[in-house]
Amino acid sequence: MSEPDRTALLSALPYARRLARALTGSQAKGDAMVADALRGGVSGAAGEAEARLALFAAVARVAGSQPEEPAAPLTRTERLLLLLTSLEELDLEDAAGVLGLDADLARAMLASARERLRAASAARVLIIEDEPIIAMDLQQLVESAGHEVVGLAASEAEAVALADRTRPTLVLADVNLGHGGDGATAVERILSRHAMPVIFVTAYPERLLTGSRVEPAFVITKPFEPTTLAVATFQAVTRGVPIGAG
Structure with a gap:
């Protein structure tokens, strides 16, 4: 080559x-x-x-x-x-x-x-996003795809507490939570206690796709179209395993 x-x-x-x-x-x-x-x-x-x-x-x-x-x-x-x-x-x-x-x-x-996307099993989704407007937009997109949003978390601590209380079947997480901590760390803490698939949302997907460490199975790029979120959610619900699992 x-x-x-x-x-x-x-x-x-x-x-x-x-x-x-x-x-x-x-x-x-x-x-x-x-x-x-x-x-x-x-x-x-x-x-x-x-x-x-x-x-x-x-x-x-x-x-x-x-x-x-x-x-x-x-x-x-x-x-x-x-x-x-x-x-x-x-x-x-x-x-x-x-x-x-x-x-x-x-x-x-x-x-x-x-x-047939909507015919897949519905998920109970926890959204981790520190920007309120973006979080509400994500909630609308998730619900329009036939899923239930069980909570909106703006910080790492809030995300862990909500996951403990609501037991979601899918997490949709922004990587950067500003002053509220780190989305990846929040997910690591959640997955240490509960097993579920995770979709990460980031403007820089290549940083989570190096193949050199434990990384997510599902990554979508900001900004994204509603269909992208629907497809990623479908794949996570029907094929998803926790981050880093075999």
């Missing part, structure tokens, strides 16, 4: 990790999937944009070699389409190309998958 290709792939790695972790619901399984994709070879990685698409395609091939889960609410291809177009913000044509699908077929599959 030439040096420009290596540089492009290194830039694309955090996003491939995000895709694979969200697909599997696990940091360990997602990162192992990316490692298998790299070992299998990545072609067409001349620039950063091309490298990202090529690495996504390699991850999809590895995922496709694994058995389909019986009775899953969505097929693996449907999940990948949702994740590629929402979490990774690809246009439909690029997402279809990554998965080797005809664009019209991909469009129909995506529409069907979006219709």
Whole structure:
């Protein structure tokens, strides 16, 4: 691999990790999937944009070699389409190309998958966000996706106390809580007492996707569209395991 290709792939790695972790619901399984994709070879990685698409395609091939889960609410291809177009913000044509699908077929599959998002099991969500307006916006988005918000926490201490009292089935956490502490630390304290999936919201997702330490399985980028939150919540509810779990 030439040096420009290596540089492009290194830039694309955090996003491939995000895709694979969200697909599997696990940091360990997602990162192992990316490692298998790299070992299998990545072609067409001349620039950063091309490298990202090529690495996504390699991850999809590895995922496709694994058995389909019986009775899953969505097929693996449907999940990948949702994740590629929402979490990774690809246009439909690029997402279809990554998965080797005809664009019209991909469009129909995506529409069907979006219709079934609300049919997934509803979550009881704790939102950790120090900005009141953003917290209320998140609450509205979560509730519009069919989930229940059990509490809004503006600080680390409040988040831990609310988690103890309400026993949520999903946590949606901002990383930076300003003077209220650190969202990641709040989550660590909560998960030391209760097991549940967590979605982190951050303006700098690559900082949580290095693969060099215990990191989240679900990361979405600020600002985000309502569909992105709906897809991430769906994946966390149906595939989620606690941060750092296998």
